[in-house]
Amino acid sequence: MAPEPASDHTHVVDNGKARITLDQLAAIQPGMARLMVEIADRMWKCYHAGKARNRPLARYELSEATKILKASVVVRPKYTESVEQFVAGELAFLRAVVESERWEEFEAAFDAVVSATNRYHEEYDKAFLVWKVPAEPPRDLDLTPRS
Numbered sequence: 272m273a274p275e276p277a278s279d280h281t282h283v284v285d286n287g288k289a290r291i292t293l294d295q296l297a298a299i300q301p302g303m304a305r306l307m308v309e310i311a312d313r314m315w316k317c318y319h320a321g322k323a324r325n326r327p328l329a330r331y332e333l334s335e336a337t338k339i340l341k342a343s344v345v346v347r348p349k350y351t352e353s354v355e356q357f358v359a360g361e362l363a364f365l366r367a368v369v370e371s372e373r374w375e376e377f378e379a380a381f382d383a384v385v386s387a388t389n390r391y392h393e394e395y396d397k398a399f400l401v402w403k404v405p406a407e408p409p410r411d412l413d414l415t416p417r418s
Contacts, residue, residue, distance in 0.1 A: 303350065306343045310336045311402060314384070319408035321369060321377045325416040329369045337362055353391055361387045 282293045313336035320328035337358060344351040361384045367373075368380045385402060392400040408414055 300346045303343055303347050306339055306346075310339050310343075313339070315405050316409050316412060317365075317369075318381055318404045320412075320414055321374070321381065323408075323414035323416065324372070324374050325414050326369060326372055327417070328412070328414065330366075333362070333366055333369060337366075350395070353394070357387055357391065 283290050284293070284296065285291075313332045317329050317332035317336065320332060340354055340362075341358065344354050361380075365377075365380045365384055368376045381404070385404065388402050389400075392398060392402070
């Protein structure tokens, strides 16, 4: 349950273009729908970087996706336990595979991430959201390993 807004005072921030109350700032925070687009983009790039055996890029994209996912529970605390389990389970295993460059295990580890993602969608009554990795690699990145 959301706390009642303070009625005796108002905090205002100024971004140089507008004066915004904390309640207005809270109202424009992204929810899971917006954050999941960012996470999916990072995971797509992680997948194709891993397929290209580009450890630094796969590690970076996975790390960024994980940070966004962990931050998401600030605005959607009902997902906290599931996010913690996912990060400690499937994402941690994928991270270990990438770190140790066990590329022969990468596809299976990533498949487990995708399966878990869709299982969580079902658990939270979003079974209509079935995520899959886009078949085409991202066009905005050169996936060639540098070392």
